[in-house]
Amino acid sequence: MKFTIIKRTSTLPKTDCLIVPVFAKGKIAGQLPAGSVKKEIAQIIKQKDFTGQFGQLQLLSTTKPRVLLLGLGDVKELHRYKISGLSDMLCAALKKLPVKQASFLMQGLPSKAVSMFELVQATCCALNNSIYQYTVYKKSTVKNRLTHINFMIDAKEMTQAKKALGHAVAINNAVNLTRDLVNAPPSLATPTYISQQAQKVAKSHAKLTCQVLDEKAMRKLKMRAVLAVNQGSAEQARLIVLNYKGGKTGDKPVALVGKGVAYDSGGYSLKPASSMESMKCDMAGGASVIGTIAAIAEMKLPINVVGIVPAVMNMVSDKAFVADDIITGMSGTTIEVCNTDAEGRLILSDALTYAKKFQPKTIIDIATLTGAQVVALGMVNTGLYSRNEKLVTKLLTAAKQSGDKTWHMPLDDEYQKLIESKIADVKNVGGRFAGSITAACFLERFVDKKQAWAHLDVAGTAFAMGSSVGATGRPIPLLVQYLQNMA
Numbered sequence: 114m115k116f117t118i119i120k121r122t123s124t125l126p127k128t129d130c131l132i133v134p135v136f137a138k139g140k141i142a143g144q145l146p147a148g149s150v151k152k153e154i155a156q157i158i159k160q161k162d163f164t165g166q167f168g169q170l171q172l173l174s175t176t177k178p179r180v181l182l183l184g185l186g187d188v189k190e191l192h193r194y195k196i197s198g199l200s201d202m203l204c205a206a207l208k209k210l211p212v213k214q215a216s217f218l219m220q221g222l223p224s225k226a227v228s229m230f231e232l233v234q235a236t237c238c239a240l241n242n243s244i245y246q247y248t249v250y251k252k253s254t255v256k257n258r259l260t261h262i263n264f265m266i267d268a269k270e271m272t273q274a275k276k277a278l279g280h281a282v283a284i285n286n287a288v289n290l291t292r293d294l295v296n297a298p299p300s301l302a303t304p305t306y307i308s309q310q311a312q313k314v315a316k317s318h319a320k321l322t323c324q325v326l327d328e329k330a331m332r333k334l335k336m337r338a339v340l341a342v343n344q345g346s347a348e349q350a351r352l353i354v355l356n357y358k359g360g361k362t363g364d365k366p367v368a369l370v371g372k373g374v375a376y377d378s379g380g381y382s383l384k385p386a387s388s389m390e391s392m393k394c395d396m397a398g399g400a401s402v403i404g405t406i407a408a409i410a411e412m413k414l415p416i417n418v419v420g421i422v423p424a425v426m427n428m429v430s431d432k433a434f435v436a437d438d439i440i441t442g443m444s445g446t447t448i449e450v451c452n453t454d455a456e457g458r459l460i461l462s463d464a465l466t467y468a469k470k471f472q473p474k475t476i477i478d479i480a481t482l483t484g485a486q487v488v489a490l491g492m493v494n495t496g497l498y499s500r501n502e503k504l505v506t507k508l509l510t511a512a513k514q515s516g517d518k519t520w521h522m523p524l525d526d527e528y529q530k531l532i533e534s535k536i537a538d539v540k541n542v543g544g545r546f547a548g549s550i551t552a553a554c555f556l557e558r559f560v561d562k563k564q565a566w567a568h569l570d571v572a573g574t575a576f577a578m579g580s581s582v583g584a585t586g587r588p589i590p591l592l593v594q595y596l597q598n599m600a
């Protein structure tokens with residue numbers, strides 16, 4: 114989808130469809146040039162056929178160009194959170210029409226609740242997300258006719274709007290890349306394939322390099338937790354290291370560590386069939402790291418960021434690791450395996466240990482780590498775990514700004530007791546209660562006490578299960594916003 118910004122003028126633009134947003138009580142925020150279109154709209158509003166209530170849509174098909182009225186509701190309540198819902202409704206309506214190019218009258222919409230920058234960025238990202246389809250394997254997919262959207266803006270807001278659009282397009286490209294990667298079937302999106310995609314991203318940006326460690330290199334580094342999880346797979350494990358050097362040479366990087374389980378069958382602690390379905394999503398954390406770095410490279414942010422993605426497949430075979438195994442990973446900590454389905458934390462323990470090599474100022478890991486996270490927060494909020502208040506504030510601020518909802522979860526010492534093992538330093542499951550918290554507690558053991566670290570459990574938010582939406586690209590908007598604020 115192509116997005117452009119055009120100056121609103123006293124003539125109607127050349128377009129297949131003019132989208133006119135209307136606030137509650139029929140208040141049109143933008144200015145329309147005098148003429149028949151303006152008159153028609155005024156008439157409909159006067160008759161109260163269209164009131165501007167949130168989500169209301171009405172097509173005027175006989176005007177030239179055709180007009181689609183979009184109800185925004187109360188001006189005070191139009192926060193950026195609401196834009197994605199509106200965008201889904203708008204796209205559903207536009208898809209039914211023979212419209213290739215639409216023009217959105219955005220002028221006049223900013224208010225105390227939402228700025229022009231936020232409006233442009235949020236609308237552009239939301240429309241991109243609504244229009245996205247994973248079409249690689251579905252032969253009967255109806256191609257989107259809509260390929261181009263214009264935002265009509267006043268001259269004085271042009272600079273701000275163009276900047277917002279630039280950011281939005283970088284995020285959209287990254288989100289689409291990540292969604293495609295996560296939606297790809299696991300027989301295609303193997304650890305090797307994921308590493309090749311990361312290398313492809315690195316090739317297209319000057320300040321980006323990608324190093325891929327194979328099993329031999331990982332064995333040398335004693336990354337036995339990564340290797341153990343992949344042991345039952347016919348595919349080779351990989352460690353992907355994407356290095357973006359947009360900042361000064363000496364600047365300490367932010368490390369983004371993403372869970373890259375290309376498929377999670379559960380291993381010998383096999384998942385029931387209903388839970389196994391959609392477990393191709395288990396590399397969404399890793400894919401979001403690749404996407405985030407692609408976006409900030411495109412935005413040319415003046416910071417250093419290193420992305421680390423351990424990529425494996427958690428499968429069953431006579432070679433697979435089993436419950437009762439004890440693993441000594443890269444850190445030297447001994448781990449009692451009580452459940453082979455708690456594999457994400459195992460590979461992340463090695464990746465977090467590996468991250469130390471970069472002396473990062475901050476580490477953020479991203480993982481579809483626990484079903485318990487989905488139970489706790491559903492598909493609305495990502496779970497954030499960190500004891501570093503400053504980092505929590507920064508991430509929650511970025512979540513608000515980007516509309517990528519995130520909730521701070523507890524991480525008290527008391528929970529650590531639940532993963533104490535009788536025969537090793539730690540065990541990989543903590544029992545029935547507080548499952549997402551004990552998983553975070555496990556990860557915390559592999560990060561230095563003084564290290565600024567946060568863990569994002571995106572099990573509920575990175576992938577919409579059982580729906581055509583599939584991968585969502587979250588938490589790319591959150592991470593890009595956080596890094597943007599830092600730069």
Ligand code: BES
Binds near residue numbers: 452455543
């Ligand atoms: N990949 C799953 C978590 C998951 C569940 C992601 C649902 C996305 C949607 C993870 O590896 C897992 O299986 N976790 C177990 C942990 C348990 C064995 C302690 C779980 O949540 O059941």
Ligand code: ZN
Binds near residue numbers: 377453454455
């Ligand atoms: Zn699992």
Ligand code: ZN
Binds near residue numbers: 377481482
């Ligand atoms: Zn998993």
